[in-house]
Amino acid sequence: MGNRRDQIKRVAAGLFVEHGVAGTSVRDIAEGVGILSGSLYHHFPSKDAIAFAILSDFLTDLNARYRSVLPHVTGMREELRALVHSSIEVADAHAYATEIYQNEKTYHGPEAPAEIADAVREAHTFWIAAATKASACGELRAGLDPVEFARMLREGVWWSIRYHREHLAERCDEVTDTVVAAFVDGGAAPAARPDTGPPTDSRTITDRLDRIERQLEILANSLLTDS
Template sequence: MTSRSRRDHILHRAGALFASRGVAGTTVREIADEVGILSGSLYHHFESKEAMVDEIISSYLADLRGRYQQVLNAPTPPARQLRELIRSSLECAAANPHATEIYQNDANYLRTLPRFSYLKGVSREVEDVWLTVIEAGRQDGTLRSDVDARTFYRLTRDAIWLTVRWFKPGGRSSVNRLIDDCTTIFLDGIATRG
């Protein structure tokens, strides 16, 4: 196994532990045991447990921000951009399930550590993307103006990110089906037109 693939393997296994046990609840010894090496050998690959978490989280957030930038750069109407934000968010969560869950479960704890001071700015940036799109849709009349934009964003955000706790793709459940269902519910509602 090359050094790079060894690092990736360690990050993958550590990510699963962080997601299931929490960052504070996972020890370096547990990570080492999981990948079959001595605890001290982990430091050959990473300077600390926080460095592992940082690599997992920062690559996830870079992926998310890149997807959002593509949505914003596309010359499409705001309602379509909102659908694409939902799609991009769910695809990113599916591509990075451990990182998504770590971020959801431990962001408040991580923000207390100096290494993760950037998380507050990223969180604000993500919210600003959503609010910009929602406000543009309100302005052009394609999105309702009687619903508070922040409330809609927060409900949608929480529903999307928390899917990593219960959604397991496979069989009759696919990421595309989840995207279609969520987009329909969030933007069209669940009530029949009668």
């Protein structure tokens, strides 16, 4: 089951989402783990320290995953799909970390711990850079602000994770495909239409004139033969 510290974080994460950090006591966490409250303090000095560790570990792994996958993909769709898929996989490995961040203003407000705030900003830069590059090279639909597009896509991923939390592992690819289809494909610049010649109506008129001319030639040849 891994070490005791990891077990404490797993149990605490579930309680924090259900009751909030403020509504969860050290005794609640200790009872969930099956240890005495005093024993828990050997691993963490407080419940707030547990919440901090949950988010810090998640963000560290998230940014590491982003850095490792992006060099191996090219183009807007593949880069953003890699970010979406990586986010879901890391969120599954760190159960409820995203929900705790969403729920607890202490960690995403102006008073957020510097380490958490810096890690979040770093994570955002990957999304913004991918969207900005796509905008610059014409892959992103004209008129879409790349920073706002990146924010909406990123937030869509985190709320999708929250909605599918209980079955996230088995639905990772499905959720990824749905998010990419809704946001990325919908935001892609329209493909250039190939030159298919004159409009259908013009071709129809031209074809009819050609047939008439051929019929006239046949009729003229027939008249000459008869004479």
